[in-house]
Amino acid sequence: MAEPAYVRIAGEYARRIRGGELPPGTQLPSYAEIAQQNGVSDIVVRKAVELLQSQGLVRSVRRRGVFVADRPNLVRVSPERQMESAEQSFQNESDQPIQVNREVQQLPATVELAEALGIPAGQEIKHVITKASENGRPISISDTHHPLDIADISGAAYLEETIFDQLPPTAHAEWLRTTPGDLVKTVHQRFIAADERVVMISNISYPRDRYDAFVFRMSLE
Template sequence: MPEPAYVRIAGEYARRIRAGELPPGMQLPSHTEIAQREGVSDIVVRKALELLLSQGLVRSVRRRGIFVADRPNLVRVSPERQMETAERTFQNESDRDIQVERETEQIPATSELAEALGLSVGELIAHVITRATEDGRPISVSDTYHPVDVADVSGADFLEETISDQLPTAPHAEWLRTPPGDLVKTVHQRFLSANDRIIMISDVSYPRDRYDAFVFRMALK
């Protein structure tokens, strides 16, 4: 899925804020200045700043402008997160060394996956395991499943996410180095087409204290 301009702009500011290039209390350029610098419309700039606000990275002062927050929080925001690669997402969250590795294989669909994806039991599906580290510390692991004829989520019209604290699967616990009995933050994702066909399923696990908050943005009109 192509990365929207507002996600790219917000990501660049997020990285600079978290790296300390833009210190707390610093005023950001005006909407017009950012629009001219980035070659985008005021609408794109407004969406980018709204995303930074929802992440807790900036604050708005009426009649004065947008300022870098005093204590930026680490907030996971959807669906914008799905418009970035994992590498870019985590690099925007930290100035530390980010490493992402992926394993892709084709496996026969279990009865549960076959029912969810509208396929026959045993039909081959793609299984992608994505693991991420920050300075060598595991920060994320996910299992993604989709039909072999689906390349990415560009064909999805809707995203559903279910967030919960629960015991991780054995592979996720091993990767995150979770002590036995400890919970992790899990996100179950379903990407659906306009006719409600599920084209991709993903289960993501994070250390429970990775994010200060999870925010899901949706269009009401």
């Protein structure tokens, strides 16, 4: 899926802010200037700035403009990132090299997975393990499961996320290099079709100090 223009613009500014090129207190160009530089409308720029604000990277001062926040933090925003590949999501957060590896396999659904997906136990499903690192440091690992007749999440109408701290599965602990007994931040996702069929489930683990906050955003249109 092509990256929306506002996500691309926000990602470029996010990298410059986190990389120190735009230090705290720096004023961003006006909406009109950013629009002209990127060949987009003011509406697209406004959405990009709103995304940067939701990530805690900039602050808007009435009648003065938009400024880099005094303490730029790292906030995971959903569901915007569901439109992005893992490479895009993490590269938009960092100016460091991002590496993403995927392992894909088919396996029979366990009783637990079958119940979650609403299919018979033992039916073949696809399992994708995605591992991400930033400049060699592991920052994420996910297990995604979906029926073989589902190619992607384009058929999903709803996304449910549950966020909690927990002891990671062995494979997640090994990848994230956690100390035995340490908790990780876990996001459990369910992608649901309009007919209420669960088309994909995913469990994503992050180091607990990866994000300052988790924000879920949805359209009310």
